[in-house]
Amino acid sequence: MTETAAVLRGKLIGEQALQYHQISIDTRTLSNPPDTLFFALKGKNHDGHKYIDEAYQAGVRCFVTDEPIDTSKYPGAAFIQTEDSLESLQKLAAAHRRKFPVPVIGITGSNGKTVVKEWIFQLLRNDYNVVRSPRSYNSQVGVPLSVMQMQKEHTLAIFEAGVSQTGEMKKLKSIIEPTLGIFTHLGDAHQTNFLSLEQKAVEKAWLFADCELVIYCRDQKIIGKAIRNLGVKTFTWTLREDSGADLKVKILERANGNTRIAFYFQDTVFNAILPFGDDASIENACHTVALLCYLGYQGEEIARRLVQLSPVAMRLEQKQGIEHCTLINDTYNSDLGSLTIALNMLSGQHQNSAKTLILSDILQTTRKPTALYVEVDRMLREHRINRLIGIGPEISHHASVFATPQKSFFPDTETFLAHIPEFHDEAILIKGSRDFRFERIVSLLEDKAHQTVLEINLDAFSRNLSYFRSLLHQNTKMVTMVKAFSYGSGSFEIANLLEHHRIDYLAVAFSDEGKTLREKGIRIPIIVMNPEPSSYPTIIKYQLEPEIYHFAPLLRFSAAVKNQGLNHYPIHLKIDTGMHRLGFVEEELNSLTESLLQHREYLRVASVFSHLAAADDPDFDSFTLSQLNAFARMSEQIIKTAGDANTLRHILNSAGIERFPEYQFDMVRLGIGLYGISAVGSPALQQVSSLKSIILQIKNIRAGESVGYGRKHMAIKDQTIGTVPIGYADGLRRSLGNGIGRVMIHDRYAPIIGNICMDMCMIDLTGIPASEGDPVLFFGPEYPVTAMADQLGTIAYEVLTGISPRVKRIYFRE
DSSP: OHHHHHHHTOEEEEOTTOOOSEEESOGGGOSSGGGEEEEOOBOSSOBGGGGHHHHHHHTOOEEEESSOOOGGGSTTOEEEEOSOHHHHHHHHHHHHHTTOOSOEEEEEOSSOHHHHHHHHHHHHTTTSOEEEOSTTOOSTTHHHHHHTTOOTTOSEEEEEOOOSSTTHHHHHHHHHOOSEEEEOOOOSTTOTTOSOHHHHHHHHHGGGTTOSEEEEETTOHHHHHHHHTTTOOEEEEESSSOTTOSEEEEEEEEETTEEEEEEEETTEEEEEEESOOSHHHHHHHHHHHHHHHHTTOOHHHHHHHHTTOOOOOOOEEEEEBGGGOEEEEEOSOOOHHHHHHHHHHHHHHOTTSEEEEEEEOOOSOOSOHHHHHHHHHHHHHHTTOOEEEEESHHHHHTGGGOOOSEEEEESSHHHHHHTOOOOOSEEEEEEOOGGGOTHHHHHHHBSOOOSOEEEEEHHHHHHHHHHHHHTSOTTOEEEEEOHHHHHTTOHHHHHHHHHHTTOSEEEESSHHHHHHHHHTTOOSOEEESSOOGGGHHHHHHTTOEEEEOSHHHHHHHHHHHHHTTOOSEEEEEEBOSSSOSSSBOGGGHHHHHHHHHHTTTTEEEEEEEOOOSSTTOGGGHHHHHHHHHHHHHHHHHHHHHHOOTTOEEEOOOHHHHHHOGGGOTTEEEEOGGGGTOOSSOOTTOOOOEEEEEEOOEEEEEOTTOEESGGGOEEOSSOEEEEEESOOGGGTOOGGGTTTTOEEEETTEEEEEESOOOSSOEEEEOTTOOOOTTOEEEEEBTTBOHHHHHHHHTSOHHHHHHTSOTTSEEEEEEO
16 A cells, blocks of 8 residues: 555555455445445535445555545555545556556547447457447546556557546546547537537547547548647548548448448458448448558458447347336436437337327537527427426427427426326337436336346347348248247337338237237238137237148138128248148148139138248258258148249248348248347348346355255355356256356456246356346356256246246337
8 A cells, every 4th residue: 555655645554564466446346345446435415434334344455545545544554645546546557557558549539439439459369468438438437437447468458538527527537647549429418518519529638639540530530629629640531532531431321220331441342241230330430431541451260350340338128118108228328429329229129109208408519508408409399209307497498399299398307207197008218418317207107126137239120130131032022920929029129120020020929929019009011920710809909920831720711801891811821841740741732722713702822931940950851852842842732722922931040041041032031040040150130139137145154054945055165155047947957947047247257156036047157257136147248148048958938938027128219
């Protein structure tokens, strides 16, 4: 502590020889208290000095304060008393930074900082040992905590810097001391304390005052002026015909969520595919390409890496709400740009639902209030918002500008919570600045309190769909499977997204699933794969289309259609090409076509299809090819005799699309591939679902003690165990217990020990720094569901479809 006291120029009281290797500002996140230096920071609504007792009881012995402390109460501890704890934290981080002569990339801007940082990490992680800001740690507190992560093994650092008022960036600059800089984008976000965009640009640009080079978009004139005033070397890029830029960018094509881009650098041109289609992602990616060009990477290599970029950091969450409502949670910030994104999700995902917006005053803007809320009203009308609830003095003052059919206003969040209106069968977007603490509204309107959740990344889902579409001919149609609760992801939510993406058909297993989708507003054609005769009236009533796999169902369904006075009802014929489950065999085709001709008045063959038995297994490719050839032959015979020009043929499943795309015929059926499972290990696919929970309780047990029912786990040494609120009633198979399965906590694996209970399981935390409330990952992008399937000796389908409906589904966009 002596050296630290000298750096901070503080008064050291107590045990001077104590050492530490970690920094903490929050007693709730202590992982190794005896090895931690605790900074007692003060803020508007908190005072870290109040938690010194708690930290000491937890084992912390090193403290930095800016108030006098009665050190006699804390024997064996050391206190450094300073004038300002926050400034002391920043000084310590700056001194730590100076120990490491490695390249440091500093990133600032109004938007895109976190995405650009994470994408640089993705692009360079194989070449450098990278340390970077966790999440969005870019504030006066977050930056020093980020920089304190630097260690001698790191060869590259990437840190974000954000400011909310003048004078802040100089402090962050002294901590980060970047060698390279990236200025991402300048916009209205966090504009409140700046007089103009120009002033904000100048403030942000201070980060780069001593940089070797700064990267920015030459099209952003205000940024350019601020950078030029610093007199530093620059590397610029442009989307325009601007000969002065170092890198010229030309968008060639946007299709299916991807963007094909041409990059012109020096005397070379290279094309690349960006797996995103929105303007913000294109801009963010161009910053990373500019960096790689400057670092000397060749165009071919840049293109190879760019196509593998994956999405970053979600802000928008979709949850189940009370009274059959759906909540979209966007309580992170409030500006027109983020409101546009949120409204796009609301209207895109809920075209057929009543749409409600709960909106706070918009604080992060320089616009005049009247003009601002006139623009908001225009956006609400554009997105067909049915109901507006405005919270805050400014939006309430401008209530008259809104033409929304239903509207109500409240001066503050407390008043709203005291007089909360009724909600029924609505999609509710909750959008507010942090100051309004809208998380309280989310908590009140949320349906379930179960802390085990299944998160579904809708953007990853959309990108997976785009990947499969890229393998198809332009005119090939697609059926997507939403049976079994959409592989556990939620039937309506996924169906709604697929309808938004203009899928040709949905397919369900049973008529009740199709009925539910129709009742919730899904209008595209729906195939029922396992129709039972008793369900025929439901199928006809809700305009569902049955699979017909044998003569008895054909005759019965024809009679049902006739009884309803209908004609030419669409059916989908299943033929058996070798799977031997359901379907007409080849020897029955003559009789089948005769029967179809007899019932031609009532039935129309919409499609003929079959199932591949082993399309994902190269060992059975010869069998798969025999199925494909049999299907071509059999389906041609049926269509030629009993079909028409519009009858479709389809046999490829997800694996078939990837491995046998030449046999796509008129349509394909996409199922597990949408959820990120690839038959060829394609890096373009992303796992959509993440099963997460938390640690409810941590306890230490002694050697010889047991854990769980049946005392199946007997500790052979002292252990630390954690209890997690998920069990076999949630879909966590009991056979994963007793060390078979494992979970991930803070990027480390912990085995599941003892028998899994109905509602809980226990994990071994020995040697893992963890606290109660910490997240536990059962599967997700960083720990694939196939790992759990392998532990169970089964397939990913079974794991995903086995997640109980009582597990709360959270849908989000990045």
